[in-house]
Amino acid sequence: MQRLLPLPLSLPLFNVASSRAIEAAALAGLPVDALMERAGLAVARLALALQPGAGTIWVACGPGNNGGDGRIAARLLQAQGRRVSIGLTPPADCCLAIDALLGLGLNRTPDAAMAAAITALNSLTVPVLAVDLPSGLLADSGALAGAEAVRATHTLCLLSLKPGLFTAQGRAHAGTIWFDDLAIAPARRGDAGLLGRDCLAELAGPDHAAHKGSQGDVLVIGGAPGMRGAARLAARAALAAGAGRVYLHLLGEPVEEADPARAELMLAVRCEPQDLAGKTVAIGCGGGQQGLAEPLAAALRHAPRLIVDADALNAIAASPALQQLLRQRAPLSSVLTPHPLEAARLLGTDTARVQADRLDAAQALAERCAATIVLKGSGSVIASPGRRPQLCSSGSAALASAGSGDVLAGWIAGLWAPRPAIEPHLLAGAASFWHGLAGEQQAAGPLRAGDLIERMHALHAPPED
Ligand SMILES: NC(=O)C1=CN([C@@H]2O[C@H](COP(=O)(O)OP(=O)(O)OC[C@H]3O[C@@H](n4cnc5c(N)ncnc54)[C@H](OP(=O)(O)O)[C@@H]3O)[C@@H](O)[C@H]2O)[C@@H](O)CC1
Numbered sequence: 001m002q003r004l005l006p007l008p009l010s011l012p013l014f015n016v017a018s019s020r021a022i023e024a025a026a027l028a029g030l031p032v033d034a035l036m037e038r039a040g041l042a043v044a045r046l047a048l049a050l051q052p053g054a055g056t057i058w059v060a061c062g063p064g065n066n067g068g069d070g071r072i073a074a075r076l077l078q079a080q081g082r083r084v085s086i087g088l089t090p091p092a093d094c095c096l097a098i099d100a101l102l103g104l105g106l107n108r109t110p111d112a113a114m115a116a117a118i119t120a121l122n123s124l125t126v127p128v129l130a131v132d133l134p135s136g137l138l139a140d141s142g143a144l145a146g147a148e149a150v151r152a153t154h155t156l157c158l159l160s161l162k163p164g165l166f167t168a169q170g171r172a173h174a175g176t177i178w179f180d181d182l183a184i185a186p187a188r189r190g191d192a193g194l195l196g197r198d199c200l201a202e203l204a205g206p207d208h209a210a211h212k213g214s215q216g217d218v219l220v221i222g223g224a225p226g227m228r229g230a231a232r233l234a235a236r237a238a239l240a241a242g243a244g245r246v247y248l249h250l251l252g253e254p255v256e257e258a259d260p261a262r263a264e265l266m267l268a269v270r271c272e273p274q275d276l277a278g279k280t281v282a283i284g285c286g287g288g289q290q291g292l293a294e295p296l297a298a299a300l301r302h303a304p305r306l307i308v309d310a311d312a313l314n315a316i317a318a319s320p321a322l323q324q325l326l327r328q329r330a331p332l333s334s335v336l337t338p339h340p341l342e343a344a345r346l347l348g349t350d351t352a353r354v355q356a357d358r359l360d361a362a363q364a365l366a367e368r369c370a371a372t373i374v375l376k377g378s379g380s381v382i383a384s385p386g387r388r389p390q391l392c393s394s395g396s397a398a399l400a401s402a403g404s405g406d407v408l409a410g411w412i413a414g415l416w417a418p419r420p421a422i423e424p425h426l427l428a429g430a431a432s433f434w435h436g437l438a439g440e441q442q443a444a445g446p447l448r449a450g451d452l453i454e455r456m457h458a459l460h461a462p463p464e465d
C-alpha cells in the first residue's frame with residue numbers, strides 16, 4: 001500500500017471495463033475470495049493506521065463487492081478488538097467511518113437508501129475512509145452519479161487506479177489517496193496515464209554552449225487594452241521558462257514598452273508572416289473580442305509552433321474558416337489550452353457535458369482540431385490525436401485565480417521554443433505538471449499569477465553534481 005501523491009513516477013489508469021478484465025485475469029489463478037480478502041485486509045490496516053479514537057468504527061456497506069470489502073475489513077477490525085458497527089446509519093460514538101457503499105459498480109443515481117447513507121457520511125466530523133472510490137463518484141470520469149458523493153478524508157484505491165479519482169470531482173471528494181494493487185501486476189496497458197514527476201525528464205536543460213539564439217524566440221500576441229496584463233503574464237512566464245528572446249505584440253492602441261516592469265521583454269510592433277517565421281507563438285491571452293482575427297489567421301498559417309489560449313480559442317470556435325486553418329496546420333505543431341467553457345464552445349456543447357467526461361471531451365477535441373489539448377481544471381487532461389490521454393496529478397485550488405492560465409500558455413511556449421523537436425503531448429504534460437507543482441506550494445489561499453511565475457522559475461532543476 002502506498003500514499004499516492006505527490007507522484008514520483010507516472011502510472012497507468014484503468015477504466016471500469018479494464019479494471020474488471022484485470023480482476024477476471026487475476027481470479028483465474030486464485031481462490032474465489034482471494035482478492036476481496038486482500039482488499040479487506042488493506043482497508044482494515046489503513047483504518048487502524050489512521051488511529052481512530054476509542055469509539056466505534058462505522059462500516060457503511062453497500063449491496064455489492066465494495067460492501068464485501070467493507071465486511072471483511074469489519075471482521076478483521078473486530079478481531080483486533082475494535083468495536084464495529086455495520087449498517088447504513090452511524091453509531092452514536094463513531095470514531096471513524098469506512099465508506100464501502102459503492103465502488104466500481106456504481107451505475108446510476110444513488111437510490112434513496114444510498115443517498116441517505118452518503119449524506120450521513122458527509123455529516124460526520126470524524127475521518128471517513130472510502131473503499132476504492134468515494135461512493136457516488138463515477139470511476140471513469142470523476143463526475144457525480146447523483147446530487148452528492150461521499151467527501152472522504154482518505155480513499156484507498158484497490159487493484160487498479162481509476163481515472164475518476166484524479167479529475168473533475170475526484171480530487172475534491174477523495175481526500176488523501178492511497179493505492180494497494182493487491183499484489184496483482186496488470187498485464188495490459190492503461191487506458192490513460194497519470195503524470196508523475198518523471199515527466200519533467202523530457203525537459204533537459206540548455207548545454208553550456210547555449211546562447212539566446214539557440215534558446216528560441218517566443219512571440220506572445222494578445223493583451224488588448226484593459227487586459228494587457230494577461231499577455232504580459234504569458235510573456236513573463238515564457239521568459240522564466242527559458243526562451244532565449246520573448247516578444248510581445250499587444251493588440252489595440254500602440255504602447256511604448258512591452259512591459260515596463262520586465263525590461264527583458266521586447267515589443268513586436270508588427271505581426272506579419274515574416275515576424276512569425278521561426279517563432280513559438282502564444283496567442284489569445286487577454287485577446288479581447290476585436291482585433292484578434294487577423295493575427296490569429298496569420299499565426300495559424302505561419303507560426304511553426306502555436307499555443308492557442310483564451311479569446312483565440314473563442315474566435316476559432318466561432319469561425320469555420322479559422323477551424324479549417326487550425327486543422328490544416330502541420331502535425332505536432334499546435335497546442336490548445338481551453339478551460340471547460342472554452343472546450344465546450346469548441347465542441348459545440350455545454351460545460352456540464354465537458355465536465356461529465358473530461359477525458360472523452362479532451363480526446364474528441366484533439367481529434368477534431370488535430371492538435372494537443374490541455375483541458376484545464378482540477379486534474380487537467382492532456383490529449384493528442386492517436387495518443388493515450390494523460391491526467392496531471394499535480395495542482396491545487398491555489399491555482400483558481402485569474403491569470404494562472406495565461407501563465408500556463410506562456411510557460412508552454414517558453415519550454416517549447418528551445419526544444420522545437422519535442423512532441424507536444426510530452427511538452428504539454430510536463431508543462432502542466434510543472435505549473436501544478438508550483439501551484440501546490442502554497443500554504444493557504446490563492447496564488448497570485450505573478451507569484452506563480454516566480455515559483456515555477458524556482459523549480460528549474462539545479463545542475464547535477
Ligand atoms: N473489480 C475489481 O477490480 C475489484 C473489486 N473489488 C471491490 O469490488 C468493487 C466492485 O464491486 P461490484 O462490481 O460488486 O460493484 P459495487 O461498487 O459494489 O456496486 C454494485 C452494487 O451496487 C448496486 N448499485 C449500483 N449503483 C447503485 C446506485 N446508484 N444506487 C444503489 N445501488 C447501486 C448494484 O445494484 P444493481 O446494479 O446490481 O442493481 C450492485 O448491487 C470495487 O469497487 C472494489 O471495492 C475488490 O474487492 C477487488 C478487486
Ligand SMILES: Nc1ncnc2c1ncn2[C@@H]1O[C@H](COP(=O)(O)OP(=O)(O)O)[C@@H](O)[C@H]1O
Nearest residue numbers: 376377378395396397399400402403404405406
Ligand atoms: N482546483 C484546481 N486544481 C488544479 N488546477 C487548477 C484548479 N483551478 C484552476 N487550476 C488551473 O489554473 C489554471 C486556470 O486557467 P484559466 O481558467 O484559463 O484562468 P485564467 O484565464 O484566469 O488565466 C489552469 O491551468 C487550471 O488547470
Ligand SMILES: [K+]
Nearest residue numbers: 099102133135
Ligand atoms: K466506496
